[in-house]
Amino acid sequence: MADELITLSDVAAAAGVSLSTASKALNGTDRISAATREHVRVTADRLGFRHNALARSFARGRSQTIGVLTYRASNPFTRVVLATAATELGAREQAILLYDARLGEHDITESVLQLRARRIDGVIVIGTGTSFPAPSITDRFDVPVTYAFTFTEDPDDVTITSDDDQIGRLAMTHLLSTGRRRIAHLTAEPNDAAAVKRAAGAGAVLADAGLDWVTPVRFGRWRENWGEEAVREVLADAPDVDAIFCGSDAIARGAERGLRMAGRDVPGDVALIGVDNWEQLMHDQRVSRHLTTIDVGLEEIGRRVAAQLLDPDPKPGIQYVAPHVVIADTA
CATH class of the missing domain: 1.10.260.40 (lambda repressor-like DNA-binding domains)
Structure with a gap:
């Protein structure tokens, strides 16, 4: 048979x-x-x-299909959240229907209309980070909507995302635990919510230890070249700096290059820690783990956002996923 x-x-x-x-x-x-x-x-x-999934969906009055709306499906952060959420949904016999709407209002509106026409049972909106709010589209659907790796302007939206304040606290706690005391911070724009919260969390831990930044926080861009440029400013202003917390791994890579060009040993003279766990995200077997970093919890975000969507009594508001330190060569 x-x-x-x-x-x-x-x-x-x-x-x-x-x-x-x-x-x-x-x-x-x-x-x-x-x-x-x-x-x-x-x-x-x-x-x-x-089961005949189609027949069962008609019998239950549900499609067993979840709409997934991304702003940039090719983004490495989005891919991790999407893959984990899809695995979680698949284990619960839910299919996904993916729309990559990007940020334009026309694209979002068109995706919303198409999803509503597909008799979906729920919607997951996956952002590309916590730098700026995503538009809330909850009121455009009559099915549950959850948000992943982003935040919206509606505090009641069911949202699972990374904890930027805790990311900063964890990075600073690690640097202090290694005996570093003259610490600088390089990050992105001062109007970037992720950059501001990470800096605030790190600064609070530093203050609790009776310390202050060895030089003012350098706000710039999430780019390697900014890390290299900013580290030259730090060395000119505070040549005895012994650690640098970088708001992203990209900034940290640039900072390390700048430090080595200046003749500084990493981590002997200056310890470095970044954010994102980028080396794991890239899954490049040719690159061994090198940069000490903070993993923001993308896989856990994917799992929890899927679970929340299927929960008959979802919890409104933002739920934060705990980050963790990934220790490697630089700190």
Whole structure:
């Protein structure tokens, strides 16, 4: 029978129950006993029966399809969240329908209209980071909407995202634990929410230790060339700096290049820590782990956002995922 198409009628006959009872047992109705439900399920598994997903969706009045709206699906951060959420949804027999809307209002509106026409059961919106808010589209749907790796202007939106304040605190705690005391910070624009929160978290831990930045925080861009440029400013202003917290791994790579060009040993003279765990994100087997960094928890965000979407009583507001330190060569 293994090579044949197993039908619900086959399961009912093998289990010795009616077709109606077999259907109720496999569709989770509470109108039959637990013992009968388990007997039918075991029989179905033994025969290799698989539900007809389309027929079951009509029977339940649901499509078992989740709409996923991304702003840039090719973004490495988005890919991790998307893959993990898709795996979690697949384990719960949910399919996904992906729309890459980018940031334009026209694209978002068109994607919303298409998703609404597809009889979806819910929507996941995946951002590319926590630098700036994403538009809230919750009120455009009559199904649950959750947001991942972003935040919106509506504080009641169900959102799972990274904890930038804790990222900064964790980075500074690690540097202090290694004995560093003359610490600088290089990060992105001063109007960037992620940059500001990471700097604030790190600064709070530094202050609790009775210390201050060895030189004012350098705000710039999430770019390697900015890291290299900024580290020259730091060395000119505070030549005895012994550690640098960089707001991203890209900045840290540039900073390391600038330090080595200046004749400084990393981490002997100056320790470096970044954010993003970029080397793991790239999955490049040619590159060994080198940069000490903070992993922001992208996989956990993907798992939790899928779980929240399917939760019958989702928790409104922002839920933060805990980051963790990835120790390597630079700190």
